[in-house]
Amino acid sequence: DDLIAEQGQEFVKYLYVSHIIPFLCISAELFISKPVVLQSELIYMIYYGSIYTVSNFIQTKLTNVRPYPFMTWEDYTSVIAFFVILLFMIVVYTVSSQITHIVNGVKQKQE
Structure with missing residues (x-):
């Protein structure tokens, strides 16, 4: 990718630091x-993740600046990447809710 080629390892370090420190x-x-x-609040994560993806798409198309180099929005691969990331986050959220139940002894709301 041009951005990575231009900035090299500094860009890669930035990507790691900008995700690891908040984590x-x-x-x-x-x-x-x-x-x-x-678990019943999973829908909010899906909703806000979708809004974030739309804003990523708009930013990429209007400014030609890609927050994530693999999300080019030039073909279907960006849409596939979105769904793979979304599925991964659904699994992480579901596991987190189960851990909350086990560790804190909190029962999940039934809806």
Whole structure:
């Protein structure tokens, strides 16, 4: 990709740092606050993830700047990437809600 070729390893380092540091902070917050992750609220993650993807598409088309190099929006592969990431996040959210139930002893809401 042109962006990676231009900026080389610095861009790759930026990608790692911009995702790992927030992940570590969120993990610490989750450990300290012990929130409840409810399976019934999965729909919100899907909703906001979809909005984020639409904004990614608009930014890429209007500015020709891609926040994620693999999301070019030039063919169907970007749509496939979106659905694969969404499916992965659904699995992560579901597992998180089950862990919440086991660790905190919180029963899931039935809807």
